[in-house]
Amino acid sequence: MKEFNIAVAIPTFNRKELLAECLKAVATQTLRPTKIFVVDNHSSDGTPEFLRALGYDREVCGVPVNYNYLEQNGGGAMGFSVGMETAYNEGGYDAFWMLDDDGLPMPDCLETLCKYVDEYGYVSPVLMDISHPERLNGAIGESHDPEELKKAYGGKELLKGYCNPFNGGLFSKKAVDKVGFPMRELFIYGDEMNYDQRMRQAGFTPHGVFAARHCHPVMQDTDVRFGVLGHFKPVRWKMYCMSRNKTYNKKTADGPWIRKMCVLTYYYIISQAYLLLCKRSISWASLFHNAFMDGLQERWGRETKYM
Numbered sequence: 001m002k003e004f005n006i007a008v009a010i011p012t013f014n015r016k017e018l019l020a021e022c023l024k025a026v027a028t029q030t031l032r033p034t035k036i037f038v039v040d041n042h043s044s045d046g047t048p049e050f051l052r053a054l055g056y057d058r059e060v061c062g063v064p065v066n067y068n069y070l071e072q073n074g075g076g077a078m079g080f081s082v083g084m085e086t087a088y089n090e091g092g093y094d095a096f097w098m099l100d101d102d103g104l105p106m107p108d109c110l111e112t113l114c115k116y117v118d119e120y121g122y123v124s125p126v127l128m129d130i131s132h133p134e135r136l137n138g139a140i141g142e143s144h145d146p147e148e149l150k151k152a153y154g155g156k157e158l159l160k161g162y163c164n165p166f167n168g169g170l171f172s173k174k175a176v177d178k179v180g181f182p183m184r185e186l187f188i189y190g191d192e193m194n195y196d197q198r199m200r201q202a203g204f205t206p207h208g209v210f211a212a213r214h215c216h217p218v219m220q221d222t223d224v225r226f227g228v229l230g231h232f233k234p235v236r237w238k239m240y241c242m243s244r245n246k247t248y249n250k251k252t253a254d255g256p257w258i259r260k261m262c263v264l265t266y267y268y269i270i271s272q273a274y275l276l277l278c279k280r281s282i283s284w285a286s287l288f289h290n291a292f293m294d295g296l297q298e299r300w301g302r303e304t305k306y307m
Contacts, residue, residue, distance in 0.1 A: 004094045004114050006033040006170075007087035011079020012101040013041040016050040019101040026099065027060035031111035033097065036060065037087050039079040040069045075187035075241075075303075076100070080166055080195075085181045094173055098166045103216040104130060105168055112212040113170045116158065121175035121204040125168040125212035126159075133215050150210055162208030165192040167216050169206075171199070178202045185300035189238065190245030194252075201254060226278070227270040229263070237306040239284070240291045243271070244303075247295030268292055 008026055012019045026036060040047055048069055051057040057067040084096050095117050109125050116123045126146060127137040135144040140152055153159040179202045182195045224232040233239040250264050275285040294302055
């Protein structure tokens with residue numbers, strides 16, 4: 001296998017201990033990355049001092065670290081965008097590895113992904129449960145057996161169409177050249193799906209690599225799904241971001257204009273019906289309406305109203 005210069009982008013916010021574990025797991029890969037770009041979204045838990053005490057603000061296990069402490073919290077989308085753009089502008093990297101600060105890649109994850117990144121441009125590890133690393137992070141049917149995931153993709157080692165863009169997704173420079181960086185305006189929720197959508201639109205179909213594994217906590221939010229598209233988050237700013245970004249992603253998806261308008265109309269009606277009839281809340285319905293209109297008209301930065 002050829003030599004690869006890999007830049008790693010890791011956004012963080014108030015997770016100093018988890019970040020340190022993630023950094024060590026990244027730096028001790030069987031194929032060591034060239035440099036790690038940590039973007040701190042203005043943590044208030046002493047992250048800068050914690051990293052400085054460990055020396056992790058400069059390097060981890062011999063791998064250089066670029067630690068960037070932002071003046072305000074721009075969300076995960078800002079972190080991924082700034083991290084990738086900083087590395088890209090520095091130059092010299094063949095690919096960009098995107099990781100949440102609470103994930104732990106298996107020791108050979110990066111090396112395994114690099115076998116395929118040149119050919120496909122966009123590859124992804126299989127997402128596992130960090131508490132039970134032998135189990136999938138999300139069920140296939142009712143099973144958490146990785147073999148069931150493989151069966152669902154035809155029993156092959158490469159899972160065409162499978163992706164975890166910001167949980168270990170590896171993007172080649174040629175893909176980033178064509179697509180650009182993640183949308184920092186999205187703040188959180190749906191930013192990864194937006195980047196995946198743009199990659200696909202540019203001709204880079206994601207391929208999951210069955211032998212590459214990345215561990216991540218199972219989502220703990222008490223979400224409620226209703227209908228085909230509807231999804232409720234009980235925290236107001238989270239619901240706003242998710243609804244706005246989902247609207248924007250549906251608006252900018254491929255397909256005929258009339259089909260997209262039908263999907264958006266259905267999404268609006270089913271969501272409002274749930275909020276008004278099941279939640280019986282004019283307040284939540286108003287929030288969703290504002291989020292929907294902001295996504296449709298591409299108005300950014302209004303999530304702070306709900307924090």
